[in-house]
Amino acid sequence: MASTPVPIPGPRNIEWVGDADTGYLRLLDQTRLPNEVVYLDCRDVQTVWDAIKRLSVRGAPAIGVAAAFGCVIGAQQGAFDKAAEHLATSRPTAVNLFWAIDRMKCVTPSTPEKLLDEAIAIHAEDAEMCQRIGEHALGLIKQLIPEPPTPNPKSPLTFLTHCNAGALATGGIGTATSPMYLAHQRGQPVRVFADETRPLLQGARLTAFELGAGGLNVTLICDGMAGQVLREGKVDVVITGADRIADNGDAANKIGTYPLAVLADYHNVPFLVAAPSSTFDLSAPDGGAIPIEQRAAEEITEGFGTRTAPQDVQTYSPAFDVTPAKLITAIITERGVIRPVDAEHVRSIVGPEK
Amino acid sequence: MASTPVPIPGPRNIEWVGDADTGYLRLLDQTRLPNEVVYLDCRDVQTVWDAIKRLSVRGAPAIGVAAAFGCVIGAQQGAFDKAAEHLATSRPTAVNLFWAIDRMKCVTPSTPEKLLDEAIAIHAEDAEMCQRIGEHALGLIKQLIPEPPTPNPKSPLTFLTHCNAGALATGGIGTATSPMYLAHQRGQPVRVFADETRPLLQGARLTAFELGAGGLNVTLICDGMAGQVLREGKVDVVITGADRIADNGDAANKIGTYPLAVLADYHNVPFLVAAPSSTFDLSAPDGGAIPIEQRAAEEITEGFGTRTAPQDVQTYSPAFDVTPAKLITAIITERGVIRPVDAEHVRSIVGPEK
Numbered sequence: 001m002a003s004t005p006v007p008i009p010g011p012r013n014i015e016w017v018g019d020a021d022t023g024y025l026r027l028l029d030q031t032r033l034p035n036e037v038v039y040l041d042c043r044d045v046q047t048v049w050d051a052i053k054r055l056s057v058r059g060a061p062a063i064g065v066a067a068a069f070g071c072v073i074g075a076q077q078g079a080f081d082k083a084a085e086h087l088a089t090s091r092p093t094a095v096n097l098f099w100a101i102d103r104m105k106c107v108t109p110s111t112p113e114k115l116l117d118e119a120i121a122i123h124a125e126d127a128e129m130c131q132r133i134g135e136h137a138l139g140l141i142k143q144l145i146p147e148p149p150t151p152n153p154k155s156p157l158t159f160l161t162h163c164n165a166g167a168l169a170t171g172g173i174g175t176a177t178s179p180m181y182l183a184h185q186r187g188q189p190v191r192v193f194a195d196e197t198r199p200l201l202q203g204a205r206l207t208a209f210e211l212g213a214g215g216l217n218v219t220l221i222c223d224g225m226a227g228q229v230l231r232e233g234k235v236d237v238v239i240t241g242a243d244r245i246a247d248n249g250d251a252a253n254k255i256g257t258y259p260l261a262v263l264a265d266y267h268n269v270p271f272l273v274a275a276p277s278s279t280f281d282l283s284a285p286d287g288g289a290i291p292i293e294q295r296a297a298e299e300i301t302e303g304f305g306t307r308t309a310p311q312d313v314q315t316y317s318p319a320f321d322v323t324p325a326k327l328i329t330a331i332i333t334e335r336g337v338i339r340p341v342d343a344e345h346v347r348s349i350v351g352p353e354k
Numbered sequence: 355m356a357s358t359p360v361p362i363p364g365p366r367n368i369e370w371v372g373d374a375d376t377g378y379l380r381l382l383d384q385t386r387l388p389n390e391v392v393y394l395d396c397r398d399v400q401t402v403w404d405a406i407k408r409l410s411v412r413g414a415p416a417i418g419v420a421a422a423f424g425c426v427i428g429a430q431q432g433a434f435d436k437a438a439e440h441l442a443t444s445r446p447t448a449v450n451l452f453w454a455i456d457r458m459k460c461v462t463p464s465t466p467e468k469l470l471d472e473a474i475a476i477h478a479e480d481a482e483m484c485q486r487i488g489e490h491a492l493g494l495i496k497q498l499i500p501e502p503p504t505p506n507p508k509s510p511l512t513f514l515t516h517c518n519a520g521a522l523a524t525g526g527i528g529t530a531t532s533p534m535y536l537a538h539q540r541g542q543p544v545r546v547f548a549d550e551t552r553p554l555l556q557g558a559r560l561t562a563f564e565l566g567a568g569g570l571n572v573t574l575i576c577d578g579m580a581g582q583v584l585r586e587g588k589v590d591v592v593i594t595g596a597d598r599i600a601d602n603g604d605a606a607n608k609i610g611t612y613p614l615a616v617l618a619d620y621h622n623v624p625f626l627v628a629a630p631s632s633t634f635d636l637s638a639p640d641g642g643a644i645p646i647e648q649r650a651a652e653e654i655t656e657g658f659g660t661r662t663a664p665q666d667v668q669t670y671s672p673a674f675d676v677t678p679a680k681l682i683t684a685i686i687t688e689r690g691v692i693r694p695v696d697a698e699h700v701r702s703i704v705g706p707e708k
Contacts, residue, residue, distance in 0.1 A: 034661075201662050204662050209664045220670075266619075313574050
């Protein structure tokens with residue numbers, strides 16, 4: 001599929017500045033958002049490692065891209081192998097991190113020039129992946145929700161999203177956000193409701209920031225307000241990313257996604273999941289095989305820098321929930337649309353023989 | 355219905371200290387919860403007025419009780435009429451405030467002794483109302499969820515609630531919390547999941563506090579986690595209060611209640627509303643007639659003294675949502691249980707002829 005690349009809106013999260021021998025990696029420090037737009041200029045491997053570790057760069061695809069550029073810096077200092085080994089320890093559960101570093105290890109000779117070419121290729125492929133997801137998503141949305149004959153600013157195509165599956169998490173225009181940016185670029189009036197996404201407020205801090213910086217019409221709501229927004233008929237489509245998708249299409253994503261899927265179903269609004277094919281774990285037969293991490297109590301009780309709950313209160317804080325395939329209208333990957341969502345259609349799009 | 359009154363658990367929110375001529379009103383300052391348990395000793399009418407205005411005392415029933423005691427203080431100072439008039443301006447939308455003050459105005463002669471008797475009666479009747487709601491709710495719950503033959507601490511009767519319809523909001527053991535306290539007092543193992551309730555965190559600050567202070571097993575969750583908690587089969591019954599209930603049983607309550615009702619329905623878990631008969635507005639034919647107040651953006655974007663969203667972001671912040679009658683298993687009032695929830699059954703329990 002050929003389509004004009006959409007420029008990444010707002011501040012770039014990952015950028016190589018200069019040439020292979022003397023250049024450096026510039027990362028947007030996402031821990032300072034939304035209040036400050038501050039860049040980290042990484043001229044040594046440890047600075048890259050720290051940036052990944054402390055979530056200055058986050059999102060599985062973005063971490064992979066940052067680590068690839070980190071390997072170039074290692075080679076500048078004559079320590080490529082050591083850099084590759086060290087960077088792999090920065091986020092031990094990030095599959096894209098290992099994948100990107102392994103790919104860098106296959107470059108021969110491992111000169112800064114050759115490695116920079118490969119890192120730029122990884123970055124560009126990730127941007128292309130995002131763009132393809134957006135094209136597939138927009139095509140599906142046009143089937144599900146026919147456009148008015150003339151674009152009408154008073155009835156924009158309205159999305160509701162959760163957490164941040166955006167440009168800040170990828171090397172391109174994001175996954176769930178990709179159709180929003182594409183439609184906006186093509187002159188279609190677009191509106192986005194962004195859940196703030198407790199406990200860590202990725203929606204308020206990151207999604208509202210990047211969509212606003214990209215010139216989109218974004219409205220921030222608390223997670224518990226999505227039901228009322230849907231009930232008022234304001235939303236055309238709910239779209240989120242995913243952290244891991246099982247063989248049958250059950251999708252794990254940030255806690256709070258599953259209630260949106262139930263609400264979308266109740267209101268007959270399409271619920272879409274946008275994710276690269278690398279998100280699928282076909283060894284997990286269904287969502288029951290996806291472990292749900294528990295997070296620290298302080299994320300709930302001291303989330304805003306102020307203690308907002310009794311000192312000794314118990315909490316229950318699952319990081320993810322699993323949305324069953326039957327509640328997902330379609331899963332959109334860079335390889336195509338999975339619809340209906342079941343094992344047969346998952347395998348037909350992202351199966352090993354593909 | 356006769357039942358042993360359950361003592362109000364934890365710190366008392368409203369208490370008269372001393373005799374009619376020299377006594378004073380002691381209010382728990384709820385603005386300092388959950389971090390500090392601080393009392394306001396009100397010895398003049400203005401202090402009572404300020405306490406109501408700045409939400410040190412909150413919840414419609416509790417405001418009425420506090421204003422009644424405030425009238426006694428006015429009489430101590432020989433200015434009962436002026437006190438009654440002034441206190442009525444403290445929260446202009448609080449129906450219970452006007453009701454309580456009107457009732458105090460009917461006391462003759464308006465001596466501190468006579469007025470204190472009336473204020474104590476208003477307080478006691480409110481406590482009785484709470485107790486009756488709890489008895490009715492517990493009776494219904496026993497029909498809906500048969501108890502195990504022997505109480506089993508490993509499978510407690512588990513509630514999920516939202517916001518604070520608790521002892522802190524009433525003159526007794528609360529409305530939604532009443533069956534929790536009653537069951538606990540009677541030796542039944544009880545567990546409560548409390549939604550933190552964004553944006554103002556009444557669940558984290560108030561419900562988790564009062565249930566914990568009352569010795570109940572309470573677990574705080576973010577609003578977006580309720581779906582996963584229900585999906586895991588942890589919840590026997592969802593129960594909330596209500597701000598206003600229409601003739602057909604549609605119920606307005608704190609934003610975030612409606613999604614819980616949809617989720618409870620999806621999981622076949624009973625969804626109960628507990629509210630005094632004074633909550634019904636039979637002049638509203640259905641939920642569409644209940645206006646939804648919009649709240650200030652800062653409650654979402656600067657909830658706790660920290661800016662957590664971009665400076666210029668738009669917000670949408672409805673204070674309430676409306677749960678349609680068809681999603682409500684039953685409404686529990688002090689006069690009895692409305693089930694099924696429709697205009698006929700609403701009128702049979704709280705209609706004007708009753």
